[in-house]
Amino acid sequence: MAMKYISTRGGVKPMCFTDAVMSGLADDGGLILPQEVPVVADRLDEWQNLEYPQLANAVMDLYSDLDPAIQWSIIQDSYRQFRSSQVAPVIKAGEIHILELFHGPTLAFKDIALQFLGRLFEHILNSRDEYMNVLGATSGDTGSAAIYGVKGRERMSIFILHPSGRVSPVQERQMTTVMDKNVHNLAVGGTFDDCQRIAKDIFCDLDFKNRYQLGSVNSINLARLLPQIVYYFYAFFTVRKATGCQKVSFSVPTGNFGDIFAGYLAYRMGLPIKQLILATNENDILHRFFSTGIYGISSVKPTLSPSMDIQVASNFERYLFYRMNSDSNKVREVMDRFRRDGEIRIEPQKGAAVDPLIVSGKSDEATVLKTIRKFHVEHGYLMDPHTAVGVSVGESLSSGNVPVICLATAHPSKFPDAIHRATGADIAHHPLIDALKDKPSRFENVPPETSAVKDYIAASALNLIYS
Numbered sequence: 157m158a159m160k161y162i163s164t165r166g167g168v169k170p171m172c173f174t175d176a177v178m179s180g181l182a183d184d185g186g187l188i189l190p191q192e193v194p195v196v197a198d199r200l201d202e203w204q205n206l207e208y209p210q211l212a213n214a215v216m217d218l219y220s221d222l223d224p225a226i227q228w229s230i231i232q233d234s235y236r237q238f239r240s241s242q243v244a245p246v247i248k249a250g251e252i253h254i255l256e257l258f259h260g261p262t263l264a265f266k267d268i269a270l271q272f273l274g275r276l277f278e279h280i281l282n283s284r285d286e287y288m289n290v291l292g293a294t295s296g297d298t299g300s301a302a303i304y305g306v307k308g309r310e311r312m313s314i315f316i317l318h319p320s321g322r323v324s325p326v327q328e329r330q331m332t333t334v335m336d337k338n339v340h341n342l343a344v345g346g347t348f349d350d351c352q353r354i355a356k357d358i359f360c361d362l363d364f365k366n367r368y369q370l371g372s373v374n375s376i377n378l379a380r381l382l383p384q385i386v387y388y389f390y391a392f393f394t395v396r397k398a399t400g401c402q403k404v405s406f407s408v409p410t411g412n413f414g415d416i417f418a419g420y421l422a423y424r425m426g427l428p429i430k431q432l433i434l435a436t437n438e439n440d441i442l443h444r445f446f447s448t449g450i451y452g453i454s455s456v457k458p459t460l461s462p463s464m465d466i467q468v469a470s471n472f473e474r475y476l477f478y479r480m481n482s483d484s485n486k487v488r489e490v491m492d493r494f495r496r497d498g499e500i501r502i503e504p505q506k507g508a509a510v511d512p513l514i515v516s517g518k519s520d521e522a523t524v525l526k527t528i529r530k531f532h533v534e535h536g537y538l539m540d541p542h543t544a545v546g547v548s549v550g551e552s553l554s555s556g557n558v559p560v561i562c563l564a565t566a567h568p569s570k571f572p573d574a575i576h577r578a579t580g581a582d583i584a585h586h587p588l589i590d591a592l593k594d595k596p597s598r599f600e601n602v603p604p605e606t607s608a609v610k611d612y613i614a615a616s617a618l619n620l621i622y623s
């Protein structure tokens with residue numbers, strides 16, 4: 157029987173996969189989860205020699221209700237254009253195994269899910285004869301991965317708000333050099349907070365949202381998480397074959413808790429994970445939670461790893477649901493309290509960690525630069541600053557007796573300034589990034605006002621074509 161999906165807050169009827177994907181957030185304000193996590197511990201040997209797309213297909217079979225031929229073609233199509241035939245290869249650098257997730261079109265791990273999600277949306281919209289206008293705010297990485305997932309797709313347009321002149325030159329060019337007609341880059345004369353506020357205001361105007369069939373591609377969408385489960389299995393198989401190990405640990409550079417939550421689901425599915433190492437930069441709300449049991453808001457500080465500069469982790473509620481033994485009443489209570497007081501407290505049992513599976517640490521700027529330099533000098537391996545957060549925390553928390561797999565979430569060429577500071581040389585290049593310099597770019601300037609963005613969407617949204 158096909159998997160049903162529920163809300164962390166218990167206020168909606170179990171729904172099918174397609175409805176779960178299309179609704180993003182559940183109608184009761186909760187996040188969507190599978191009703192039951194399928195356990196596959198007895199299928200590991202059967203799966204271990206599958207190629208990446210086949211493994212992705214086997215994992216998605218457990219969760220989706222898509223026609224098998226359509227699902228397989230969406231998956232093949234999503235990963236065909238990755239620049240590594242393995243999609244997510246594992247490289248050994250010293251004692252550390254590095255899982256490279258940046259071989260997609262925008263050189264960041266978000267491609268693995270967003271390439272799939274764009275095609276999945278297109279298929280669902282075709283079969284329902286509907287259209288969608290994707291709206292999102294970005295401080296950098298998510299915008300380009302979302303644009304590349306949606307560009308040129310039928311029945312979809314995408315509107316990405318970025319703070320004018322305040323994203324890195326590489327990130328700006330990645331977004332604004334896409335010339336497809338269904339891609340709209342809005343350079344907002346303000347900060348990232350203005351962009352987020354405007355997007356939120358627009359989503360809250362239900363009339364407007366429904367009239368223009370607004371959709372979201374941020375990581376609260378279940379279909380952003382499921383494709384990320386696959387590489388935890390794939391990396392385990394790769395490292396088990398190389399070392400003969402029976403268990404592994406993963407170190408995950410973490411912002412919104414999406415990537416590491418996919419690892420948590422893999423664990424619940426029966427993947428033999430000893431520890432999930434949660435690595436943050438100086439924006440350490442999650443590290444503070446896993447080391448003290450207190451989850452409290454503080455202000456955002458800009459760092460060398462901007463995609464992890466978050467205040468509140470949008471996927472954390474999914475973890476809380478399991479932490480509270482699937483008691484949605486309790487989740488609702490805790491989230492209400494969090495909205496009121498800006499704080500959640502979970503009392504660890506005496507002497508015990510908040511969660512024996514999840515250990516955490518944080519890495520500051522000096523450590524990130526030192527780690528990039530050290531791996532470059534000692535192992536000839538160049539990593540980006542997000543990856544360096546995971547590697548430095550992974551090294552310091554590794555218990556030594558199982559292999560540690562560090563997730564490499566972006567290619568170093570996306571962050572040339574940090575690489576230059578770390579190594580003293582201009583060595584972070586990739587032909588795709590270098591080529592952006594000569595491409596024409598296109599964006600629309602808008603003032604930091606909700607009404608201005610609404611006007612722009614109203615004038616260019618897709619429903620004008622369909623109605």
Ligand SMILES: *Cc1c(COP(=O)(O)O)cnc(C)c1O
Binds near residue numbers: 298410413463
């Ligand atoms: C988004 C992102 C992260 C953080 O992932 P989460 O799922 O938000 O925890 C880490 N590194 C890079 C390069 C990213 O783009």
